[in-house]
Structures are given as C-alpha cells and as structure tokens.
Amino acid sequence: MINLIKLSVGTEGIEDLAAWQQTPRARASDGLPRHVTRMWPKRETEILDGGSIYWVIKGAIQCRQPIVRLDEVIGGDGIRRCAIVLKPGLIPVAASLKRPFQGWRYLKPEDAPIDLDPARASEQPLPAELSVALAEIGVL
Template identity: 70%
Template sequence: MDKYINLIKLSVGTDSVDDLIDWQETHRLRFDDNLPRHVTRMWPKRDAEILKGGSIYWVIKGVVQCRQRILRLDEVRGEDGIRRCAIILDPEVIRTQAALKRPFQGWRYLKPEDTPPDLPKGRAQDDALPDDLNRALAEIGVL
C-alpha cells in the first residue's frame, strides 16, 4: 500500500462516540452525497498522502475513541467568501482502543505507527465504558 498519513481532531462538544454518530447522521442529510464531513479553515499540505488511505481519528473527552476513513477533500466557500476544506468522511465509524490525548487546536497529522489499533468488530458493539473508567484504563495502558 502507498504511504499515507492520518489526521487527528478533537470532537468538541461531543460526549461519546454515539453522540458523534448522531450529530453526523443529522447533518449529513443536508448534502447531495449524504456523506458526513468536517469543515476546517486550513487545507492540509499533505493532502495526497491523506487520500492514499488516511483516516481522521476523533478525540472525545480527552481520549482517542474512534476513526473514520477520509474519502476526499472538497473546497468550500462560506458566505464570507473564505476558502475552506471539507473533509469528506466514510459514514462508518470504527471504534479504536482508547488512547489519551492532550487538548490541541485544529487538526494534526498522525502517522500510522502512532495510531491506536481498531477494536475487533465484536468489541466495537459492546456497551461503552463510563468516561472516567475509559480514561483510567487508557492511562495505565489496559485498553
């Protein structure tokens, strides 16, 4: 497979993976392609690498909890005329092992070797752990 890079982003205002899924379900209906997206001010300089298989890893409540494959990057302009990047996402949200992440602004690049592994399909359907337990287990490296 060609070399690719991922993005990592805080999911601000989201309390759980299910919250993220619900928000995306509600908002993606506004678009002709019916795909979820995240619009950001900055266009990734490494866009070619992202589009070779990258995902966006979502940090929820200080913990990386899931990812979505990035399908494409679209240029969009707001009512203010400013060029922005719409990161078009696969609707499938893949839960990952929990990994602590300190707050940061915007998005960052994330190398494949630095990403938390995906949870097995069966475990992804398990009930979500309470936030404090999820964080504590991530701190000691159990999840």
Template identity: 65%
Template sequence: MDNYVNLIKLSVGSESVDTLIAWQDSRKPLYEDGCPRHVTRMWPKRESEILNGGSIYWVIKGVVQCRQQILRLDEVRGEDGIRRCAIVLDPEVHRTQNALKRPFQGWRYLKPEDTPADLPRGREQDDALPDDLNRALADIGVL
C-alpha cells in the first residue's frame, strides 16, 4: 500500500520482544476481540494514513526490534472522562532488523522509507543476542 505512515513508540518496561508479547497476552481477556491496545492521550492527526497500512514499531531497550499492524483507532474514556485513543493492534508481532533509537516521549510518526525491514521468515525465533552486542551491531548497521 502507498500513502501510509507508521508510528514508533517506546515499549516502556519491556525487557525483550518476548516480554512485550507476554504482557499483551496477559491483557487479552480485557478485550472482547482479544486484540492488544496501546492507549494514548493524543489522537493521531494522520489517522487515515495510519489506517491505510501503518504499523507501530516498538523500541525496546533503545533498539527498534518489532512491529505490529495497526487495525483501528478506538475512542476510550477513562474514569476521569478524558477522551483518549486506543491504538488497536494485530496480535501478530513481526520482528524487525534492529535499529538504534534515542529515547523520546509519546509516539512519533515514522515514514515507511525510515522503517527497519522485517526479519526474514525463519529468523524470527533466533536466539536473542546479548544487549551490548545487539546495540553494537545495530550501531554499525549490521543488524
């Protein structure tokens, strides 16, 4: 698809892709459709571009490591009555080539041409490298 945009977000508290998946799995019973969500205060202004094929790229321990397709944006209101955006995600997590990313707050738009490629089929379950080696290889563009 063309004319789409992705989001990028820090996965705060995740130690690895596996812990992100485990956390999302633990919350499945909260949602009728079983799809994971990320609730954010800000509603994306580029909603139509996001919903035209965009994904959320997760930064874990300073490295982009995976992505999930964005299915829809749902309005949710907390007990405080404030309108928030639930970014509803496909449960399938696609591991990506590693790319270093400096810390930032909230989410950001990420152009398709700036996104790391998905890992080839069969490499998704490779043993994880130690964090320091992972960062060093990402830093020189090997992973």
C-alpha cells in the first residue's frame, strides 16, 4: 500500500477543504469527492490497496482521505487526466510540516502522520497557523 500527498492550494483550513469538496465541480458523477490531476499514478494498484491522500494545508499535513478509485477524465482540451475519487469526510492527522511542491507525491505509510484520536473528533479544529507552529516545535 502507498499513499499520495497533495497541497490543498488556497485552502485556509480543513473546513475550507471540506466546503470545496461539497461543490459540484469537486464531485464525481456518483457524488463522491474527487481531485483531478494531470498525471496518472504509475503505482495505481498499491494506491487502491488501502491508500489515502494526505492534504497539506498552510505548510502542514493536516488531514487525509481514503482513496476509493481512479477515474479517467478527458478535459475540454482533449487531454487525459486522472480523477482521484475519495471517501467523503476528512480524517484529521497530527500536523506534520511539509515544504511546498508541485503536483502530488507518493507517501510511504511509515512516513505518514498518525490519525488524531477519534475521541477528539468533536473538538473544534485548531487554526492552520497554530497547527503549523505546534508542529514546528514538535508538540503535535
């Protein structure tokens, strides 16, 4: 199994990403959230064997979503793209700093941040800037 990691560009926090995924543009034909990207992962079988996409928000990995499938999408320009179709809902993880990068990258399970305790799910999420600051000093 392998994961993906992706910047959530323009997102201010987990709530913003969740709101974006509710829009029609961010939905597959069956209503599941998706992210469309230019490149098709060569390690598709490993991704679909339980992988997640880890979202980088404001310089830190802050949440993840299990990947359901990869769909082919042909853009208006005729170019083949990959729609990464995701399970609804964002799973908060222990914030982990990540420098900017383009596109998506593979993320080995042993390098992925741990999920936050589900008992804390009802808590208000920390502001992105605070999560990053705490990650910088190794508290989260």
